[in-house]
Amino acid sequence: MSHRILPLTDHYDVKRGEDGHRSLHPLVRGFNLTRIPLLNKGTAFTEEERALLGLEGLLAPQVDDLEVLTERAYREFRKREAPMDQHVYLRNLQDRNEVLFYALLARHVVEMLPIVYTPTVGEAVKRFSQIYRYPRGLTLSTRNIARAGEALGNVPLNDVRIIVATDSSAILGIGDQGLGGMAISIGKLSLYTVAGGVGPDKTLPVELDVGTGRADLRGDPHYLGVKHERLTGEAYFAFMDHFVEATLQRYPKALIQWEDFAKDAAFEVLRRYRRVVPSFNDDIQGTGAVVLAGVMSGCRIKGERLRDQVIVVHGAGAGGAGVAAALREGLRREGLSPQEITRRVFVLDSRGLLTDDRAMEDYKRPLATPRALTEGWEGTDLLSVVRQTGATVLLGLSGVPGTFDEEITAAALANTPRPLIFPLSNPTAHSEALPEDLLRWTGGQAIVATGSPFAPVELGGQTHEIGQGNNAFIFPGLGFGCVLARVREVTDEMVTEAAYALADYTARHHPGRTYPPVDELSRASIEVAVAVIRQALRDGVASEFKVRRMDDAELHAYVERKFWTPRYLPYRP
Known part of the structure; x- marks a missing residue:
């Protein structure tokens, strides 16, 4: 039985010639070609290509190269001052000329990363229905999930290798955003391409629209998502089963990144599907890995090891739990026993320290401290835990701004000459502290990293670079x-x-x-x-x-x- 080899996309294929160089072979011509972002070159089409592809007379006569187009696009970007206006410009560029978008992003990644990703993408999520202009990616909803295979078949990409899928239930620190989470999937995949080297024709953003728990969105005539309560329980996982099965059929080589699922669903989705389809949860595992890396770097700055630290994780959502698990694994690799690790990592939620005699969600239970360890403590609030444990590392994943105040910072400084203090919550408005305050309160001794980008801090004639613990x-x-x-x-x-x-x-x-x-x-x-x-x-x-x-x-x-x-x-x- 013969199998037809599909082109890379329904619109073009890429082939390598005898000389080893690649060329693009379009399957569409003329005006339609200029409306496909992965094909459109704008005025960079050569005269020969214009004649070959039916573009004669459809473009301005000047033939530009990518360098000129990138400079022109950057000038247009700089004309917009508000971050959201810049975000909309970049998204429109991506939907018009994808290679140019990535050339611009790669050249100005420091300036533009906060625009296409955190913190600006949080506002783009909120306003997704208002700024929606052009279809991108795949949207599966309760209206079409039974036809998921057909929907995936409509995607013109035939060799997708990375999918970022969200149900929008826990976007950044702003919660349930309904359909708006598609902006996160798009933004993440932009980084897979510019930072991870995955071609844009091998990526697919997916929104799993299972409804929204927000009455204001359901009552908004301009909201573009389905307007009913979120699916839960068996109905929710039946929806997810349809998606995973259809994905395996259409894209058997694809990896799925689960993105911004509410904490209970996040752990269960990962557990159910990680051995069915190659997949990981960035909020749990990616956050854990990037924080573990930053803490290990901080230990090296101090001339110490991870096993020398006492770590307090404030925030026990998906991110906080992932961070605690990653740190426990790091300590295990440095030779500590489970009992010793329990005395080194302490996790708090909104009610205080997780202790094994408390009622809590199942995913938190492995992170709980034995109540016996807290005997004689004055309390289990954050300040008490920092003081009683002798914490040397404070990690903020609570989403509560101002949590790491001067008193708590002073308590950490009393435990070690150089505390590691990482206010990691996104977006910026949710950061547990400002780097400038932390450095001022500690006389420049704190080792600070954040989740969102912050400018360097000048203090006492010294410049302190603020590391960004970005996933x-x-x-x-x-x-x-x-x-x-x-x-x-x-x-x-x-x-x-x-x-x-x-x-x-x-x-x-x-x-x-x-x-x-x-x-x-x-x-x-x-x-x-x-x-x-x-x-x-x-x-x-x-x-x-x-x-x-x-x-x-x-x-x-x-x-x-x-x-x-x-x-x-x-x-x-």
Whole structure:
């Protein structure tokens, strides 16, 4: 039985000639070609291509190159001052000329990362129905989930390797946003491409619209999502089953990143499907890995080890639980027993310290402190826990601004000359403290990293760079490595290796910092991808035969060679 080999997309294919160079072969012509973002070159179509593709007279006569178009696009970007206006401009550019969008983003990633991703994407999520202009990605809702296979078949991409899927139930720190979470999926995949080297024609953002618990959205005539309460229980997981089954049928090589699911669903979705389809949850595992990497870097700055620290995690949602689990694994690797680890990691939620005699959700139970350890304590609130445990590391994932106040900071400083204090909640307005305050309260001694971007702090004639514990240092490289290795499963060990690779990269290239500069996202991602592939081979989950016999130098070169970069390919008939 013969099998038809599908083109890369329904609109074009990419082929490599005898000379080894790639060319693009469009399956559409004329005006329609200029309306497909992955095909459109704007005025960069050569005169020969214009004649070949039926574009004569449809474009301005000037033939530009990508460099000129990028400069022109940047001037237009700079004309917009408000971050949301800049976000809308970049999204419109992405929907018009995708290669140009990525060329612009790659050149100005430090300036534009906060625009396409956190913190601005939070506002884009809220206003998704108002700024919606052009269809992108796949939307499955209660109206069409029974036809999920047909819906996926309508997607014009035939070789998708990475999917970011959200049900929008817990977006950043702003909660249930209904259909608006699609903006997060789009933004994350932009980073998979610019930082992780995954070609945009191999990515698919997915919104799983199971309804919304917000009456204001359901009553809004301009809201674009389905207007009923969220599915729960068996109905919810029947919906998810349809999605996963249809995805496996249409894209058997795809990895799924579960994004911004409410904490209970996040853990259960990961548990149910991680061995059915290669997948991971960035809020749990990605956050855990990036924080573990930053804490290890902070320990190196202090000349100490992770096992020397007492760590308080304030916030026990998906992110906080993932961070606590990652730190426990790091301590296990440094030789601590489970009993010793229990005395090193303390997790608090909105009611205070998690203790094993408290009522709590099932996912929190492994993180609880034995009540016997707290005998004689004055209390189990944050300040009491910092004082009673001798905490040297404070990690904020509560989403409550101002939590790390001067009194709590002073308590941490009393425990160690150089406390690690990471207010990690996003967006910026939810940060547990401002870096400037933390440094001022500690006389510049605190080692500070944040979740959102903050400017360097000048204090006492010294400049303090504020590391950004952004998941973008983990998930693009993790996903890229999984794609190149064609993994059957994303193991916990692979995620942990991603954290160690990031910490090692920081130590080699930026000793004294908690994280690398954001303009080195792609370089860091390559190191993460190499480490992930190596661990996938050790775990026996890599299906890609060619990576099995590569030494470190060969594997590194292979990853670099596979890294997609924005450029216009020549068009051929």
